Amino acid sequence: METTETPRSGGMAYRLGIAALDRSHRELMDAFVTLQALPDEQFLHRYPDLVAKIERDFRQEEAMMEKLDLPSFQTHMEQHARVLNALHHAASSLMQGDIELGRRAIMLLADWFPYHIDTMDRRLVMAIDTSAARRHLRTDNSESSD
Ligand SMILES: [Fe+2]
Secondary structure, rough: OOOOOOHHHHHHHHOOOOOHHHHHHHHHHHHHHHHHOHHHHHHHHHHHHHHHHHHHHHHHHHHHHHHOOOOHHHHHHHHHHHHHHHHHHHHHHHHHOOOOHHHHHHHHHHHHHHHHHHHHHHHHHHHHHHHHHHHHHHHHHHHOOO
């Protein structure tokens, strides 16, 4: 798995040390700011693109969780589902002309996202590290017993 060069302890809170996740999270944080700066008409048209990006990010993480198959990831997946549900709800309000609700949803998302990355996503990365370490130890043990 590709890793970023930045140490996990350094840099911003949303750096986890897995390049694909860090890139996706950085793009999303930038997209929140970009979307909010758009005039209403463009905000309305670009909102679904942002939701699609978030769905891709969540799917990427959930695929990692499924590989690890740990029951503790249920809470993480539930958070993803609740956020997507709220964003889809805001999308239907947007389609009916409630731009402010859409903007508020993005504002709340931008506040929530770094916290989610620093807690749930970080726990996922730690589990990946632990799992890789276990595999490495098993490989070492089987090599030494031969
Ligand atoms: Fe997540």
